[in-house]
Amino acid sequence: MNQLSLDHAGAAIEFNKNEPRVDWHDETLWFVRTKRDRAAAQVPEWEQLREAASQIKNYSLSNMHDLLEQFEQNAIKNGITVHWAADADEHNKIVHGIIQKAGADRMVKSKSMLTEECHLNDYLTRHGIEVIDSDLGERIVQLRGEPPSHIVLPAIHLTKADVGDTFHKHLGTDAGATDPQYLTEAARQHLRDTFLTRKVALTGVNFAIAETGGFVVCTNEGNADMGVHLADVHIAAMGFEKVIPRAEHLGVFLRLLARSATGQPITTFSSHFHRPRPGQEMHIVIVDNGRSRQLGRPDFRNSLKCIRCAACLNTCPVYRRSGGFSYHSAVAGPIGSILAPNLDMKLNADLPFASTLCGSCSNVCPVKIDIHDQLYKWRQVLMQEGYGPGSKTAAMKTMATVLESPRLYRMAGKIGRGVLRFAPVTVENKFNPWYTQREMPEPPAESFRDWYINNKKS
Amino acid sequence: MYFCTYVLPKQMMNVGLFIPCYIDQFYPQVAIATLKLLEKVGCTVTYPLQQTCCGQPMANSGYEHLTGGCNDNFVRNFADCDYIVSPSGSCTLHIKHHLHATNETAATAIRSRIYELTEFLTDVVQVKTLEAAFPYRVGLHQSCHGQRGLHLAQMSELMAPPFSKPGQLLSMVDGLELVQLDRRDECCGFGGTFCVTEEAVSAKMGKDRVADHLRHGVHYITGVDVSCLMHMEGILKRANSTVQVRHIAEILTATL
Amino acid sequence: MTTRDQMLANIKANQPSVLPLPTQFTFVSAFPDLTRQFVDILTFVGGTAVLLPDMDAVKKHLQEQYIGLSSIATTVPALASLSDMKLDVADPHELAGLNLAIIEGPLAVAENAAIWVDEHQLPQRVVPMITQQLVIIIRQSTIVPNMHDAYKQIQVDATGFGTFICGPSKTADIEQSLVIGAHGARSLLVCILP
Structure with a gap:
């Protein structure tokens, strides 16, 4: 079943049908969490760093208008072309326009969650542009026709056997081969050719620096760099919230980012782009797509x-x-x-x-x-705002009516305990989600209040 | 006969006992143990008879706007207490963060005077010893709302010195052997209505949490929240396990 | 109104009143031995470090290390005799066959074994990624304790491109199994001079 068409609870039921696989998924990700813990523990000022990062971001959000203007001005001075996109569609059109202008029909792209959010690949494919994702995990899921399942580890839902099958089918690796070293090497060879032949490369942006009009892209594989340094055109797509005031603030973020993500002290490459190389074009697409609306919600802006x-x-x-x-x-x-x-x-x-x-x-x-x-x-x-099912709202209203009235509450409690004691079958059945995998609590004859009145109250 | 050491003299503290609805109805023995424990350390305890629920079941489901009646009832019951103490981290946290009422002055006062049982014992009463015995291997489930919401224990995510208020109290119990879990503060998956709306994940989380305790050979699983314990008890019973759950108040009042 | 003006107007209307920047955003790292710390972390991230007294020793070490290897290029004049390719090419695609690049790093960071290089060291930006093997020569005197210290010393826009390199390229995208040598260099050797 296609999990993407189900709501979370429904998709979770599907996912949990294979319990050993759930265990594997859980343990793999917990392992990443423990690596994060170990890395963070090596930085004595970890909690202060988090606080500093939080405050720099709070400041940035509160001063976003001016920082963006400053960033734009400096980026233009650096020879970068700056584009603004109100929504996903405008972003996709801008990117498509740049590719067309470059006379290309193919593009290589490193990891960018923004382009996932905008469904850029679908858009470009529909318009006859071939896109190849160069991050290994992203390439794996792309070959399978799936979206990434994790923003840093896109193929974390797949086993090496799954990847082996995919690569066998698409890249001609040996049938049954599952060695990550071997599979990675196959992807390296396959993508090296891509890097060497694409005229347009797109990257995401981890941080944009208002003070200098440049931006930072972090990868472990070197795929972002391989793509853009060999391409005639570099497109960098960013949500506007990526801007930070000054380069010196990067010290805080680069100390936190990889340690939090994978437990590494820093990513293998933390590349700072300020000007296109001679003969190259560099574009930045600054995207809103609902972000300014979120900025206006005090409870959710951060x-x-x-x-x-x-x-x-x-x-x-x-x-x-x-x-x-x-x-x-x-x-x-x-x-x-x-x-x-x-x-x-x-x-x-x-x-x-x-x-x-x-x-x-x-x-x-x-x-x-x-x-x-x-x-x-x-x-x-x-x-x-009315996005709950009507049945839930009705149930909640009933619950509230019962719980705000001591008399009704006591009556309902007594009935509930009575039902459980004398007619458990009415709740111990397949229509009760609690009972599917759990026993009901054993109902006592009297409530605490009853006991208190009988034993304590003078 | 109980012997205890505590900072404040007996009969000094007037405590209003708040017993969450599901404890009142399904786990009266936990409420009884809580009452005994508070009296044992010298508190004068009253149990306001018209109390019902903190309103959390509605609020966590997105219907905080329907909790006005519950809130007003809570305020009517507890406005006169010096302290309000409850054997539940989750319900205490909810009141602390979300209690607003027609009488907002009284609600504000209650928010600052409500305590979860173990923090009340360690921080307010400052219990140093407890005459209790429980000669078993025990696993402590760190219920999230108590731990991460009320800071009853240091959180594994933070790079900060460890402490545990429930752990501190359990260490005063004779014969009790507290086990170290592989994942010391992972959620059990109860989560209020989550336990039925997201049954698959909830049950899986519960099974995994229970398995961690079982791997370490516990006889009992304890904690500060009966809701989590009820969830894990349901899983233990379904598996026909002999391991039982006990609220921490039951262990802190246990004798040989 | 252009998209730009509309976006900026929306942002201005919706952003909260200005909040302060933190009073402290740089921290001091006290490592007893910066070189030791750098080497430990470099080893942890899959790189190799070697302490050598001078450039002659570097040359000798590299000759032994990469015996029989061709398509070698360097920006270090003293090591020119090791090279059979040049990095200073007009088209970066000419570097596709590069087996070994030997470059210098002007600044290194003890806490995370990152080495800063920019276009002063890189005739082509793609050099440290496109090469199969990478050697970076650093000096102990240029190792700073942490990233805050690093940003105090470098000017990020001194050239059009600069990057912190930490170890060889790697991925763990297949079942979290670490594989060294993703798209960038398959190995990183750091030669540390006094």
């Missing part, structure tokens, strides 16, 4: 502080046991669940409920986004 490290996905006990696709959104996991409702409340009304509100996400967040509090707040907004 979700825009996100630096896309995915630490909240790795630590999330729900994400680990439901998989990225269950979030049916470009950005999965806790951060995705507070970003997606801003894009479409109706389509994503289920996501803020895909959480126990355990709070682990907020604690690992390197920029201190109050993710779990925002999940709670989105629940309120979504239900008040």
Whole structure:
């Protein structure tokens, strides 16, 4: 079944049908979380760094208009062409226009969650442009016709056997070959040819620096650099929230990013782009796509502080046991669940409920986004705006009526205990989701209040 | 006969006992243990008889706007208490963060005077010893709302010195052997209505959490929230396990 | 109104009143031995370090290390005799067959084994990625404790491109199994001079 067409709970049921696979997924991601813990523990000022990063981002959001103008001015001075896109469609059109102007019909692209959010690949393919994703994980899922299931580890839902099958089919690797070293080498050879033959390369942007009009792209594989340094045209796509005031602030973010993401001290390449190389064109597309709307929601604006490290996905006990696709959104996991409702409340009304509100996400967040509090707040907004099922609203109204009246509460409690004691079959059946995998609590004869009145009250 | 050491003299503290609805109805023994424990350390405890629920089931489902009646009822019951103490981190956290009422002055006061049981014992009463015995291997489930919401224990995500208020109290119990879990503070997956709306993930999380305790050979799983324990108990029973759950108040009042 | 003006107007209307920048955003890292720290981390990320007394020793070490290898290029004049290719090409595609690039790094960071290089060291930006093997020569005196110190010393826009390189290229995209040698260099040897 296509998980993307189900709501989170429905997709999670599908995902959980293969329990050993869920265990594997959970343990693989928990391993990443423990690597993060070890890396963070090596930095004595870790919590102060998080606070500094949070404050720099708070400042940036509060001064976004001026920082963007400053960034644009300096980027233009550097010889970079700056484009502005109000939404996904405009972004896609701008990128397509640049490719057409370059006379190209093929492009190589490194990781950019923004282009996933905008569905750029679909758009370009429909317009006759071939796009090859060069990040290994992204290439794997692209060959399979899937979206990434994780913003840092796009193919984390796949086993090496899955990748082996995919590469056998598309890249001609040996049937049954599953050695990651061998498979990676095959991808290296395949993509090297791509890098050497593409005239246009697109990258994302991790940080844009207002003071200098440049931007930073971080990768481990070197794929972003390989693409753009060999291309005639470099397109960098960024959500406007990527801008930070000064280069010296990068010290804070680069110390946090990779440690939070994978437990590495820093990514292999942290590349700073300021000017095109001689003869090269460099374009920046600054995208809104709902971000300015989110900026105007006081309860949710600081979700825009996100630096896309995915630490909240790795630590999330729900994400680990439901998989990225269950979030049916470009950005999965806790951060995705507070970003997606801003894009479409109706389509994503289920996501803020895909959480126990355990709070682990907020604690690992390197920029201190109050993710779990925002999940709670989105629940309120979504239900008040009428995106809850009518049956749920009716049930909640009944519950509220009972719980606000001591008399009704006691009556309902007594009936409930009575039913469980004398007619358990009415709840211990397949229509009760609690009972599917759990026994009901054993109901006592008397409530605490009854006991208190009989034994204590003088 | 109980012997305890505590900072404040007996009968000094007037405590209003807040017993969450599901404990009142399904786990009265936890409420009884809580009451005994508070009296044992010298508190004067009253149980306001018209209390019902903190409103969290509606609020966490996105219907905080329907909790006005619950909130007003809560304020009517507890406005006169010096302290409000509850054997639940989750319900305490909800009141602390979300209690607003027609009488907002009283609600504000309640928000600052409500305590989860273990933090009340360690921080307010400052219990140093407890005459209790529980000669078993015990796994402590760090319920998230108590731990990450009320900071009852250091959170594994933060790079900060460890502490644990429930752990501190359990260490005062004779014979109790506290085990170290592989994942010391992962959520059990109860999550309020999450336990039924996201049944697949909720049950899987519960099974995994229970398995961590079982791997370490526990006899009992304890915690500060009966909701989490109820969820794990349901899983243990379904698996016909002999391992049982006990709320921390039951262990802190246990004798040989 | 252009998209640009509309976006900026929306942002201005929706951004909160200005919040302060943090009073502290640089921190001091106290490592007892910067070189030691650098070497430990470099090893952790899959690189190799060797401490050598002078450029002659570097030359000798590289001759032994890469015996029989061709398509070698360097920007270091003292090592020119090792090279049979040049990096200073008009078209970066000419570097496709490069097996070994030997360059210098003006600044290195102890906390994470990152080495800064920019276009002062790179005749073509693609050099450290397109080469099969990479050697970077650094000096102990230019190792700074952490990234805050690094940003104090470098000017990020001194040239059009600069990058921090930390170890050889790598990926763990297949089942979190670490594979060294993704798209960039398959190995990184750092020669540390006094």
